[in-house]
Amino acid sequence: MGRVFFTQYRKGRTGIEAFRGSILEHARKLGVEIASECGGLGSCGRCVVRIEKGAEGLNQGTDKERSHNLEPDERLACQARIVNPDVNVTVVIKDFGDYAILSESLETEVALAPAVSRVGKTVVHESVGELDRYGGAILGLAVDVGTTTLVGQVLDLADGRTVATFARKNPQIAYGNDVISRIGHTMSHESGLKDLQRAVVRGINEELLKLEREKSCQRRYVYEVVAVGNSTMRDIFFGQPVHTLGVIPFESSNPSAVTKTAADIGLSVNPNAVVYSPSLIGGHAGTDAVADILACGMYRHEHVSMLIDIGTNGEVAVGNRERIMTASCAAGGAYEGATTECGVGAIEGAIKNFWISDGSVGYETIGGKPPVGICGSGLIDLLAELLRHGLMTRKAKINAPFHVTDSIRLTQQDIYQLITAKAGLRIDQDLLIQYYGTTLEEIEDIYLAGGFGNFINPENAVAIGLLPPAPEKVVRIGNAALAGAREMLLSLPMRRTAEAVVGRIEHTKPNEREPDFPYLVAEKMYF
Secondary structure, three states: OOEEEEOOOHHHOOOEEOOOOEHHHHHHHHOOOOOOOOOOOOOOOOOEEEEEEOHHHEOOOOHHHHOOOOOOOEEEOOOOEEOOOOOOEEEEEOOOOOEOOOOOEOOOOOOOEOOEEEEOOEEEEOOOEEEEEOOOOOEEEEEEEOOOEEEEEEEEOOOOOEEEEEEEEOHHHHHOOOHHHHHHHHHHOOOHHHHHHHHHHHHHHHHHHHHHHHHOOOHHHEEEEEEEOOHHHHHHHOOOOOHHHHOOOOOOOOOOOEEEEHHHHOOOOOOOOEEEEOOOOEOOEOHHHHHHHHHHOHHHOOOOEEEEEEOOEEEEEEEOOOOEEEEEEEOOOHHHOOOOOOEOOOEOOEEEEEEEEOOEEEEEEHHHOOOOEEOHHHHHHHHHHHHHOOOOOOOOOOOOOEEOOOOOEEOHHHHHHHHHHHHHHHHHHHHHHHHHOOOOOOOOEEEEEHHHHHHOOHHHHHHOOOOOOOHHHEEEOEOHHHHHHHHHHHEHHHHHHHHHHHHHEEEOOHHHHOOOHHHHHHHOOOO
16 A cells, blocks of 8 residues: 655654545644645635655546646645555645744844935936836835745835835745755756745745735835845745755855846846845855844944844854854754644644643643644743653653643654754854853843744743753844845945955854764753
8 A cells, every 4th residue: 555645744754544535634634734724625725735756646636726726746635636545645735824924023223325226217226227217116125035934024215114014934835844855856856946946936926916906015116125044045046056055065056145136036026126135154054144143233242142043944143343153053843843743833723832830731822723733932831841840851751742732742752853953053052152262151142033032932942951041131133134134225335244244254063163063962952
């Protein structure tokens, strides 16, 4: 008998024995969540999946599927049925559910000096020259291209005000929910890079079209775009090869600043619009980390600060106006639901807060919906509470799986995944402090950037060793990557500052620098 695999979930990687039923029925039997608002009738079009392997074991596409404008390798999970149970089928889910996406960012002040301005009756870019005849507005777009989410702001370049904001999932999630799987897709499929580049651009274009319809935000008046993201996301956005980021020494083939036109990329703004992203720092520390450093102001402070951005990748920076050091590591997979049995992303119904009081379990879900799993902030709370109440030892051992609900539990294997992920990020923090030649006591602020950092409980994160033991120094700065992108959009001098800052950042790779790195990580795994 064949099996049906859902490779984005740990519990789906061993698969389920194939039977003559829909892909949606297989997912439900395995406990894998697929969005389906119409209950499997084929009318809502939400349960889109991509068939990686085994399409020959499925029925032909149905009339209902043809009405939803699917890509050639896409199916509706409720309509795609197993007709040959002897074939192995590999399924990638396109829609993980409605994410709670952080669009709030620091309202940093910057002197207005954009690269695009009005000169008489024309719109002019300082390095390109004339772009268009003036038609009533000059707009710009700042966008944070995250592994999981896309967040953008349309700004009026004449006065700096925010015209509109959008936030959505990155459609690339249909090709895998981490950068490694997406790099792998570009290497194993001839059209892989194009697939991913088109997906992210299509997502941005869809949001811009919505803003035009709902808020009269005219796309043709967008004359400049500043995009930031980790190294993989930035390079894919610009259509640049990313295979070198997936093999030693894990570096971009083009770390320099990138400038293209909107027409080159396929963005539905003014075709002459200039699209810019600053230089990468190194390895997987990309332009999102550059934007974080700009937004928190570390580069101009006399005192030493630490910056921590926890996402699918984790970036850590330590420094001030004299010197900045950075490091990056894989961080968020376990805390974003990729490798834990009941872990999910920050979707509606995810348990985001957790507590134990008088022997009873309490929790709060995103959107107040019935629980579907546990997201990163809830997992941190859960570990901390198990530790506090003696239900987990300081060696991270539990006697039996801990049930939050009848169907949601934390296993010993889950705990292993979580402590391994937190140990990698924490050792980077400690070693970076050591390399810099400072101490935790001398660090004045610990900036937490990104959606994950915005929602976690710092005390609980300290309790499990994810953050340094100084919760009183923690400063949440929201979506700092978007704030930094906005600064570079509104101010040409800030763009030059960004390039200068990147030029003096010392990027280090502790896993290569430390011969005993695996042992150092192991020491951080426990509490």
